[in-house]
Amino acid sequence: MDILIKSFLWVLHASITASITALFIILILKLFNKHIGVRLQHALWIIVVIKLIMPLQFESNLSAFNLLHENHKSSSDIEKQSTIKDMTYATSDFLREGKYYWNYRDKNKVLSVDASPEKTNYIKGKVIKEDVATYILSIVSCVWAFGILASVVFLLIFKQRFKRKTLNLEELEDQAVIKLLDECKREVNINKDMAVYISDGFKSPCISGIVKPKIYIPQCVCSIDKHKYLYHVLLHELTHYKRKDLVYNSLAVIAVILHWFNPIVWFCMKKMKLQRECACDAYVLEIIGEEKAEDYGMTLINFSKLISSNNKALQLAVFFETKNQIRRRIEMIKNFKKGSYKMSVAAVVCCVAVSGVVLTNAVNAKSMKADSITTVSSNNDSIKKQESKFLIDSPHKTYFDIKKAQEVAEFKVKVPDFLPEGYTPTDGFEVIKASDKDNVFKTFFDFRKGEKISSSFEFYVSRVNIEEFLKQDAENKNKQMQDPESLNVSKSDKSGKVETSKEVMNLAGINGSNITIKSALPGDYNEICKFFVWQNEGMWYSMQYSRELGKSGNLKKFANASTDDIGKIATSIKYIEAIKSVNYSVEREVSTELATLMIYDKEDLNKAKELLGFDPKLPLTINNDIKINDSAVGISGDSDIKNKKINYELNTFYSLKGVHLTFTQGKSFPSYESIKKNGYIEIDQKEIKVLNLKIGDKEVFKYEDSFESEPNKQSKDEHYVWEENGFYCSVSIFGQVTNPDEIAKEFVDSKPID
Structure with missing residues (x-):
């Protein structure tokens, strides 16, 4: 079910963004219709199709969806925003990135054991709403999947009917028509063998088959004495093959099947079909010449009258459409000028520019202002990263410059602008490789008595949920301590058990989680660490505010910050440029040991x-x-x-x-x-x-x-x-x-x- 929901959310994201793209293109065509050729218009609709079915998309600063970025406020301001504002942020992220978070601020939020009943009931209500939303999304995803299945079944039935209808057709052997077909193939520069079939079961001429193309023509068309009309028909169908219109049509069918629920998609595919016919007409006119445009237009008019009486015939192909569409094509033919089919350099540049704007997603965390969400470095930083590959790609890197640490981590971090009395930042910032794609930023704050550190707490930042990392980090440390070669302990002295628990916690108005990790160490030692985990502007933050180590019943505290201090620290976090009260450029001690x-x-x-x-x-x-x-x-x-x-x-x-x-x-x-x-x-x-x-x-x-x-x-x-x-x-x-x-x-x- 999880895969189905994720697939539906991807399609929904593609459907919405493609609809926005379609509206953008409609606006362009409305404003510049007289200055845009039919071939370019068709190319613009192909961009919509690609947007609908392309599984992988790339980030770009040029993406139009960067405009959906919200200027997120500081954590203290965010806590004051309404649920509607949270939904606005979530919707913005969904449209920009294709990712959806149930609660933009409060994902996985819980309350502490001693929280007031009112707050507990509030969060319980939130959780119930999330469960209901998940249930509804599951149902909607199933309906979407059923719609796809029904569409596929309908398509298979249609293809089966078409196969039965064409199974017993005989290939046309009229030498005059075959000669005419060969002439048309030379005109269009096609070398592939194609057969022509005559049938009364078709309402209009059509071409079918990408690999083995076949042309089907109604009997009434071949009964006409004037072969120039048949010449126009064959030339038109061959042009469809030459322009790869059969491929584009197949992509459009896939788009409609995936996005059957979106009426805008149906509208776009109808527009694309019309522009495909107009572009094909323009191609034919380029071949036969501007002086014969009137004859070609009369072919459309005469055949539409002739075939309109055959209401029982199956309409499969594209030569004739509704009266309004034929009127649009006749108007294009009337105004046709030699060379108008060709795309100018400006048209190609326009098409490429539109593709770059609408086919790419917004940069995952593009900084619009100094205090906006920034989880990826700028383009220059990305280029610098590519040019400066690691010589030693250690999974655990330490830097003495916070800006360099952010560059390596590939996201900007907020750090505390408040520290309890006696605490100071250490002179190191760590970047830990959590996975092939994700890093975790880590630093320490120490409480010193003279030269001795009596207490400290750890501070983490990550783009992804940090809870799993904290558990995995504890297990990795435990494995290292279980290695008899590293600590010279006997194998019988190993324990290695790591337990985690999670409870609700609300500090200074910030809803988060209290994560407790218990590790059983060699020699009957135990370690108990407690972390406060919360989100701020889409990023995950965590503090290890309590750490106890020792034998059972005799644990010594190495970190013990009060909940009031934790709340103050959490609400004070800012980007390094805005820090005023804490000095993160600590002068390092000169020592041969460091x-x-x-x-x-x-x-x-x-x-x-x-x-x-x-x-x-x-x-x-x-x-x-x-x-x-x-x-x-x-x-x-x-x-x-x-x-x-x-x-x-x-x-x-x-x-x-x-x-x-x-x-x-x-x-x-x-x-x-x-x-x-x-x-x-x-x-x-x-x-x-x-x-x-x-x-x-x-x-x-x-x-x-x-x-x-x-x-x-x-x-x-x-x-x-x-x-x-x-x-x-x-x-x-x-x-x-x-x-x-x-x-x-x-x-x-x-x-x-x-």
Whole structure:
């Protein structure tokens, strides 16, 4: 049923937008009818057909449906709007994007346990209305599907009747007519073989069959002595085939079947049929010449009189229509001028422009003003994204510039303009890959006592419902903690159970959800996190306002914001340009323990080159087993931070089946000269022998650091150090591998990225 409803909503969206497109085209034809040729008029109606049946549509800033955009207000203002206003927003989104939300502001909204009975009853009423609406939509979708089925059955019956009627027809063998047909085919430049059949069962001449075309002519037409009339008829039907009108007619039939409920679609297809005939007439007149237009017009008039008496005949094809349509065609023939069938460059440009305006959807979240909904970057941002592909496409990216984080996330975010006393933003903004198409923006707000962080809360933003992401994120973290290799816990110590629950919550007039996630961790530890989830201007927001961790019965709180503060934070969110009370450009602490710059794309790499003072190597692939994880510029250990004498180094991290590798590059390596001179390195007051290897044209020093990892078990790490063009490189392999020298060679032989 869900697929049926989604299909109906897609068709309904296409039907409404195509109807708007049709009205737009009618207006164009009304204003510029005398200046638009019949061929262009027919092309405009084809655009409507494409709009009706095209399953995939593209976004464009040129789309006419961008005009349906609403300038949404701030969250506090939105809460004051009426249900009618919400329906207006929802309708706007449906027409622009083809997506429908039951309650624009209040999707999935619920109230807290201690909410007043009046508010609880209000929301219950809303839920009942949504259930009723869903039920009604299900019924309407079923009626729509039944209408399609009935239309298809009718079409099949019609085709079966047509097949029976033409089954025993004999192909015309009159040599004069066959010769005339060949002449007409040469005139129209058609090489395909076609048969002509004579029958009294047809009201007018027609052509049928896209692959194997056949021409059917009433007996009364062939009985006329004047072959020039038959010449006009054959030329007209062949022109239909030449112009691919049979294909356009099939598309129109599909459109009518899908949109049988829309009278505007029927009207459009009727208009398209008339313009198709007029365009075909114009094509014929281009062939026979302007001087013979009168004879062609008389053919229409005479045949219409002749055939009108045959009321019992089946009307299948298109040569003759109603009196008004024939009058319209006669008028076009009367005013025909040589060359009018051809489409000028201006006409082609007009057709392309109209297609770009009406065949595309509005940009999903196009910013019309600074405070309007913006979920996708501008065209320039999109182009920049395409040109700047990720070198390291980490599923979890950290940026120290909120604007860069928004660019990578591909949507603008609102952040709090109010924080409880003592809380400050962290200096990092994270972009988490929730799926191949969707990202989640995340940041932290810490409560500090001196240098110590005693409490913090997390803040999330997403284009899609964030509830599923929060659950999946908790499960992923739990899986990492269940890995005995990562935390050195026994397999019997694993729990891994994650439970989620949802309850109603209303804070400061914002209706949202309270999501509780309970995770059972190794060692009988438990973690309980609570999130407030709500929507603002089509985007999903969430705060982890409570986090407890510890053994059962002895949980310690690491985050505990009051509900009053949560409500104030939620109502204060604004775009970064409008923030006044909170500083999101926090100066980073200078430390050798913190990354200065994370490397993800070429823009980051160029900044890294400036900090390092040389072109670093960044091997993205070593072999099929070694995977690159992260790369970051940091402050090297030999820096004099107090006196602001800073040296930078680039650390790139790799993994190989439980083994970790670090590739470090910097302008200094304090023990290098000592290694080169003495042949050993001193670690923990131990002199460790260094081997001198020749890898390519590089002199590489290798040493092993042995240690006891577990009782009665010795492990060793292997290190390689060498000098490059004015900087030093080192590779450290933490764990046992069978081919350490070969791995080191891959790093030595690697080149800087252009």
